[in-house]
Amino acid sequence: MNYEETINYIHSIPKFRRPLGNENLARLLGLLGNPQKKLRFVHIAGTNGKGSAAAMTAEILKRAGYKTGLFTSPFIEVFNERICVCGKNIPDNLLIEYTERVKNIMETSGALVSEFAFVTAVAFLYFYEQKCDFVVLEVGMGGSLDATNVIDNSVVSVIMKIALDHTQYLGDTIEEITVEKCGIIKQGGTVIAYPNEKKTLDIIRAYAQEKHAELKIADVRKAEGYELSLKGAYQPYNAAVVLEIVNVMREKGIEIPEKAVTDGLKNTQWPARFEWVRDNIVIDGAHNLDGIKALKQSLLELNKPVTLVMAMMEDKAYEECIREIAPAASRFIATEIDMPRCLKAADLAEIAGNAEVIPDVKKAIKAAQNGVSGVICICGSLYLAGEARKFLKKS
Numbered sequence: 516m517n518y519e520e521t522i523n524y525i526h527s528i529p530k531f532r533r534p535l536g537n538e539n540l541a542r543l544l545g546l547l548g549n550p551q552k553k554l555r556f557v558h559i560a561g562t563n564g565k566g567s568a569a570a571m572t573a574e575i576l577k578r579a580g581y582k583t584g585l586f587t588s589p590f591i592e593v594f595n596e597r598i599c600v601c602g603k604n605i606p607d608n609l610l611i612e613y614t615e616r617v618k619n620i621m622e623t624s625g626a627l628v629s630e631f632a633f634v635t636a637v638a639f640l641y642f643y644e645q646k647c648d649f650v651v652l653e654v655g656m657g658g659s660l661d662a663t664n665v666i667d668n669s670v671v672s673v674i675m676k677i678a679l680d681h682t683q684y685l686g687d688t689i690e691e692i693t694v695e696k697c698g699i700i701k702q703g704g705t706v707i708a709y710p711n712e713k714k715t716l717d718i719i720r721a722y723a724q725e726k727h728a729e730l731k732i733a734d735v736r737k738a739e740g741y742e743l744s745l746k747g748a749y750q751p752y753n754a755a756v757v758l759e760i761v762n763v764m765r766e767k768g769i770e771i772p773e774k775a776v777t778d779g780l781k782n783t784q785w786p787a788r789f790e791w792v793r794d795n796i797v798i799d800g801a802h803n804l805d806g807i808k809a810l811k812q813s814l815l816e817l818n819k820p821v822t823l824v825m826a827m828m829e830d831k832a833y834e835e836c837i838r839e840i841a842p843a844a845s846r847f848i849a850t851e852i853d854m855p856r857c858l859k860a861a862d863l864a865e866i867a868g869n870a871e872v873i874p875d876v877k878k879a880i881k882a883a884q885n886g887v888s889g890v891i892c893i894c895g896s897l898y899l900a901g902e903a904r905k906f907l908k909k910s
Contacts, residue, residue, distance in 0.1 A: 516611055516615060518610070518611060521610060521614045521615075524618065525614065526630065528629065528633050529629060530631070531629055532628060532629045532632075535660055536660055537632070537665040539626045539628050539632075540626075540628045540632045540636065540665050541665055542624070543621055543624065543626040543628055544636055544665065546624055547617065547620060547636065550639045550640045550642070550643030551639045551643075552667060554642055554649075554666075555648065555649050555669075555670050556650050556652045556666055556669040556670060557569075557572055557650070557651045557652065557670055557671055558654070558664075558671070558673065558699050559572075559653050559673040560657075560658045560675065560696045561673070561675025561677060561696060562675070562678040562696075562803065562805060563676040563678055563803070563806050563809070564675040564676045564756070565653050565675045566653060566788065567745055567785050567788050568675055568756050568757050568760075569585060569651045569652075570587075570783050570784070570785040571745070571754060571757040571785075572651050572757050572760055572761075573585040573599070573602075574602070574779040574780075574782060574784075575761060575771065575775050575779030575780070576648075576649050576775075577601045577602060578774075579770065579771045579772060580775075582600065582601060582645065582646060582648045583648065583650070584599065584638070584641075584647040584651065585598075585599040585600075585602075585651045586598060586638045586642075586651070586663070587653045588634075588655050589897055591786045591900055591904060592786075592901050592904060592905055595607065595610055597638070598610070598634075598637070598641055600641075600645050600647060609641065610637075613640055613641050617633060617636050617637050617640065621633065621636075631655045631656075631662050632665075635665070649670070652666070654696075654699065657692075657695040657698070658674075658695050658696040658697060659695055659699070660698070661698075663699075664698060664699055667701075668701050668704065670705075670763075670764060670767060671706070671760055671763045671764065672700050672701060672706045673706070673708075673756060674696050674699070674700075674706065674709065675709045675753070675756065676709045676752070676805065677693050677696060677709075677711055677715050678692075678806075689715060690714065690715075690718060693711075693715050693718045693719065694722075697718065697719055697722035700719075700722050700726050701728065702726050702727065703726070704726070704728045704729075705728060705731070706719070706723050706729070706730050707730075707731050707733060707756060707759045708730065709733055709752065710733055710734070710752065710755070731759050731763065733759045734759075735751055735755045737759075738751040738752075739751075741758075741781075742777070742780065742781045743780055743781070744782055744783050744784070745783055745785055745789070746789045746813070747789030747810070748809065748812045748813045749809040750788075754780055761776055786798075786904060787800040787897055788800065789810065789813055792907050793907065795887065795889070795890050795891060796890070796891045796893070798892075798903055799892065799894045800896065800897035800899075801836075801894060802827065802828065802836070802896050803831060803836070804832055804835050804836055807836045807839050807894075808839060810840065810892075810894060811839060811840050811843045814892060815843060817890055819889040820845040820846075821845055821889055821890050821891075821892055822844065822883045822887055822889065822891045823843070823844040823846070823848065824848045824850055824879050824880060824891065824892070824893045824894070824903075825849060825850065825867075825893075825894055825895040826849075826851050826852055826857060826858070826860070826863070826876070826895050826896050826898075826899040827857075827858045827895040827896055828854075828856045828857060828858065828898075829856055829857065829858045830856055833863070837867050838866065840894070841867045841868060841870075844892075846871075846883075847867050847868075848873055849863040849864035849867060849870045849871065849873070850863075850875070851863070851876075852898050852899055852902055859874075876899065876902050876903065876906065880903060
């Protein structure tokens, strides 16, 4: 296979396969030599903030001298972003090689897995053979049934901000979603929780007690005094979780110099999370109501006129998100991307109220740049963020 064929093959694998759960993935990994059993993980679940926390943690561990793998999803511009070692994406030739190896074993053994589980297996094998000291492992969706939860143990389990998202799979209430996220807590392990609402923390606390796991709740005050490269009003909360991860790892005898922490937090790169790509253009991939509320707060704190360029997927709570963010905009441009799931720009504009309809993303961004005063914010979808970043790099 060449690179394009490799990506096409991965995307051709069904998103879901029965039986649900990780039985087939465990069998596939066993045939690959169980690479996951030879790795040490920082396992991060949550609705919002898990990618930022994962990126900060990986940067700190790298600067502490550890060979660090980072597994995240989705990607913004290129698929390879999902599997990194010390900040470098898996090279095309190795993605092809590892995909072929896992593909051959999966197909000959009949241990058929979903697309995400397949990529998880590829990542585990790659991280093991790259001799990673630690892997920062971001949950794909949920927790207990997620492919990443095939691991037996972790150095620490982390539960970030919990909100309503993927409700068709995880449940309609915060309580149901929290229970699913708690599935990553390991027997006798350590779990760190974002400072969620009391009802959420009560559920996490109960699960930790049931698993005889030590629970630590992050305190945002501990992030004071640290310079963060990641902007947005919500990032100090994510950084507080990361600082707690560092403390737990230190307690377990893992050496992490303070300079690695300060430099790591100051230099983490994580695209599409309140990311300033120009002096007056910010991109944010927030796509659920909680994320949109956090984005709105960050925009209001700028105290500048905001031009919004927005697209959203139809399987999200788009009406609530659009109505929440619209009042923050002095100008609103509704657009769309070429995906069946994408909400039509005209429908988005109707919900927003006084909005322009420019379905072509490039034209929408150009229109926003014409006669702009204040800030342009491109938001509503990580897919839109990826397209916008590519276009703005070339323009």
